[in-house]
Amino acid sequence: MPEADLIKAPIERPADTVIEEGKTVGVPFSDDPKFQLRNVEVFYGETRAIKNISLDIARNEVIAFIGPSGCGKSTFLRCLNRMNDSIENCRIKGSLLLDGQDIYDPKRDVVELRARVGMVFQKPNPFPKSIYDNVAYGPRIHGLANRKSDLDDIVENSLRKAGLWNEVKDRLDAMATGMSGGQQQRLCIARAIAVSPEVVLMDEPCSALDPIATARIEELIAELSESYTIVIVTHSMQQAARVSNRTAYFHLGHLVEVNDTSKVFTMPEHELTESYITGRFG
Ligand SMILES: Nc1ncnc2c1ncn2[C@@H]1O[C@H](COP(=O)(O)OP(=O)(O)OP(=O)(O)O)[C@@H](O)[C@H]1O
Numbered sequence: 620m621p622e623a624d625l626i627k628a629p630i631e632r633p634a635d636t637v638i639e640e641g642k643t644v645g646v647p648f649s650d651d652p653k654f655q656l657r658n659v660e661v662f663y664g665e666t667r668a669i670k671n672i673s674l675d676i677a678r679n680e681v682i683a684f685i686g687p688s689g690c691g692k693s694t695f696l697r698c699l700n701r702m703n704d705s706i707e708n709c710r711i712k713g714s715l716l717l718d719g720q721d722i723y724d725p726k727r728d729v730v731e732l733r734a735r736v737g738m739v740f741q742k743p744n745p746f747p748k749s750i751y752d753n754v755a756y757g758p759r760i761h762g763l764a765n766r767k768s769d770l771d772d773i774v775e776n777s778l779r780k781a782g783l784w785n786e787v788k789d790r791l792d793a794m795a796t797g798m799s800g801g802q803q804q805r806l807c808i809a810r811a812i813a814v815s816p817e818v819v820l821m822d823e824p825c826s827a828l829d830p831i832a833t834a835r836i837e838e839l840i841a842e843l844s845e846s847y848t849i850v851i852v853t854h855s856m857q858q859a860a861r862v863s864n865r866t867a868y869f870h871l872g873h874l875v876e877v878n879d880t881s882k883v884f885t886m887p888e889h890e891l892t893e894s895y896i897t898g899r900f901g
Pocket of ligand 1: 689694
C-alpha cells in the first residue's frame, strides 16, 4: 500500500482501553539487540512503578520514551545503567541484559557499566572545573590515557563530536560553569562520550534549553547515532518524531506500544497512544 494510503487507513483499536499487563503492541523486539529487557518491574517501597515490561533496544538505534508525567519513563531509563541503585527503597525484578550479560550481576563493576552506558541529565551538570578537566575527568579515572598528549586528543575528539570544539578551543582552561546552558549540555555530552561509551541515555536533555540550543542537540543526536545506541526520554513529541527510529509509549508503568517512530505518530496501534499523541491527555 502506498504510504499516503497507509496514513489514511483506519486505526485498528482494541475493544476497550484496558491495558493488558505485559502486553505491548507493535514491535518491541529486535534481531540485533544491545539490551534485552524481560519482565522488568521496579518498586519504590510497596509501589510498583514499572509493571512487567519486556523490550529490546537495538544496537545503534535511537529510541524515544514518551508518555504522560509519572508513567515511569525515567525510572525505566535509569534501570539501564543502574542509576536506581542509589535510591534506597528501589527494587528491580526481571532480566536485564546488555550484550547478553546481566546488568544486575552482583559481581558487575558498576563504574565500568556506567562508562559503557553513559548518561546525560535534564539539567546540564558540569563539574565546577575547567572545560578541559570536565572532559578529561572520566578518561583520567578510567586510566584511558597514559600521556598528556593522549588525553589532549581524547578531549579534542570528544569536544569535536559534541560540536563544541570550535567554540571552546581557545578557552579550555575557562570554568565550565561560565558557559551558556546549551554549551554546558553539549559539554556534558562530550564528557559522557570521552570514555567511549556504547550507549548514551538522555533524560529530557533539552528541557532546560532554548529552541536554538535544542536544535543543536538534536543535530548532535543524529550525528552520534552513527556510533552509539541512544535512548532518549522526552516530553516533546516533535522531538521524538525528529530524532528517533523507534518510539516507546509508556502509560501508568506499562509499556503500551513500541513501533517505528513514523508509525507511532501517523498510525498508532493502541488507542491510548493515539489519545496521547493527539493531545487528549498528557
Ligand atoms: N525516588 C522515588 N521514590 C518514590 N517514588 C518515585 C521515585 N521516583 C519516581 N517515583 C514514582 O515512580 C513513578 C514513575 O516516575 P518517573 O519519574 O519514572 O516517571 P516519568 O514518566 O519519568 O515522569 P516525568 O515525565 O514527570 O519525569 C511516579 O509515580 C513517581 O512518583
